[in-house]
Amino acid sequence: MMPPAETILSVENVAVHFGGLVAISDMTFSVSRGEIVALIGPNGAGKTTAFNVITGFLKATSGEVRYRTAVLNGLKPHEISRLGLVRTFQRTSVFQENSVFHNVMIGLHTRGRSKLWDTLLGTSRERESERELVNAALEILKFVGLEHRTTTLAANLAYGEQRLLGVALALAAKPSMLLLDEPVSGMNATETARFVKLVEKIRDAGTTILLVEHDMQMVMKVSDRVVVLNYGRIIAEGAPGQIQNNPEVIRAYLGQRKKRA
Numbered sequence: 001m002m003p004p005a006e007t008i009l010s011v012e013n014v015a016v017h018f019g020g021l022v023a024i025s026d027m028t029f030s031v032s033r034g035e036i037v038a039l040i041g042p043n044g045a046g047k048t049t050a051f052n053v054i055t056g057f058l059k060a061t062s063g064e065v066r067y068r069t070a071v072l073n074g075l076k077p078h079e080i081s082r083l084g085l086v087r088t089f090q091r092t093s094v095f096q097e098n099s100v101f102h103n104v105m106i107g108l109h110t111r112g113r114s115k116l117w118d119t120l121l122g123t124s125r126e127r128e129s130e131r132e133l134v135n136a137a138l139e140i141l142k143f144v145g146l147e148h149r150t151t152t153l154a155a156n157l158a159y160g161e162q163r164l165l166g167v168a169l170a171l172a173a174k175p176s177m178l179l180l181d182e183p184v185s186g187m188n189a190t191e192t193a194r195f196v197k198l199v200e201k202i203r204d205a206g207t208t209i210l211l212v213e214h215d216m217q218m219v220m221k222v223s224d225r226v227v228v229l230n231y232g233r234i235i236a237e238g239a240p241g242q243i244q245n246n247p248e249v250i251r252a253y254l255g256q257r258k259k260r261a
C-alpha cells in the first residue's frame with residue numbers, strides 16, 4: 001500500500017467578499033507534497049482571487065489557509081515566500097533592463113542576504129559565497145533551458161523565454177511549493193509543450209506545484225489532480241480524466257462560451 005499523502009497546503013472554508021460581491025465562498029481543498037494540482041474554471045470563477053489569498057496579496061473574509069504547520073492568514077507576501085511558498089505572476093515581472101544572468105543573481109541576492117556590510121567589505125567568506133551564487137544562477141538557468149541566453153537583456157527575450165525567466169526567478173527563492181498563475185497564457189504550442197516538460201521537471205526535483213490555468217489541454221496533460229471553480233464555489237475535483245467528463249464542469253464551460261457569443 002502507498003503511504004498516506006502528506007498534506008502540504010490546505011485551504012479551509014475560505015470566503016472572499018468584495019463589498020457585496022462574493023468572489024469565493026466556502027472553498028476547501030488541499031495539495032499533497034509532490035503533487036501537481038490545477039485550479040481551473042471559467043472567467044470570473046475566482047481563480048486569481050484564490051491565488052492571491054493563498055499568497056498573501058489578499059485577505060480572506062473568513063476561513064483559513066495553512067502551509068505545512070503555519071497558518072498563513074495575516075502574513076505578508078514576502079513572509080509567505082520565505083516559508084517556501086513562492087509564486088510567479090500572470091504578467092511577467094522580470095527586470096527588463098538587466099541580463100538574464102543578472103536577473104537570477106538579483107533573485108538569489110534578495111533571498112539570501114541583507115548583510116550589506118559584508119558585501120561592501122568583500123570579506124573572503126563573502127567572495128566565496130558570491131562564487132556559489134554565480135554557480136547557483138547558472139544552474140537555475142540551465143534547469144529552465146536559458147543557459148544560452150545568459151547575456152541577453154531580458155527585454156530582448158522571446159515571449160516564452162520571458163516566462164521561463166519568471167520561473168527561474170521564482171526558483172531562485174528556493175520554493176518547496178511553486179504557484180504558477182496562468183503560466184502558458186500567450187504561449188504558442190511549442191512553447192507550451194516545453195513549459196509542460198519544465199513543470200514536470202520541477203516537480204520531479206521535489207517541488208510541489210499549484211497552477212491556475214485557462215489552457216485545458218495543458219492542464220489535462222500536466223496535472224495529477226484538478227480542482228474546478230465556478231462562481232466562487234468548487235464544483236468538481238478529481239483526476240483529469242474524471243474532470244473532462246464531468247457534466248457540471250462541461251456545463252460551466254459551455255455556459256461561458258454561450259455568454260461570450
Ligand SMILES: Nc1ncnc2c1ncn2[C@@H]1O[C@H](COP(=O)(O)OP(=O)(O)O)[C@@H](O)[C@H]1O
Pocket residue numbers: 018021022023041042043044045046047048049050
Ligand atoms: N479587487 C476586486 N474588487 C472587486 N471585485 C473583484 C476584485 N477582484 C476580482 N473581483 C471579482 O471577483 C470575481 C472573481 O474574479 P477572479 O478571481 O479574477 O476570477 P478568475 O481569475 O477566475 O477569472 C469576479 O466576479 C471579479 O469581477
Ligand SMILES: [Mg+2]
Pocket residue numbers: 047048049
Ligand atoms: Mg484570473
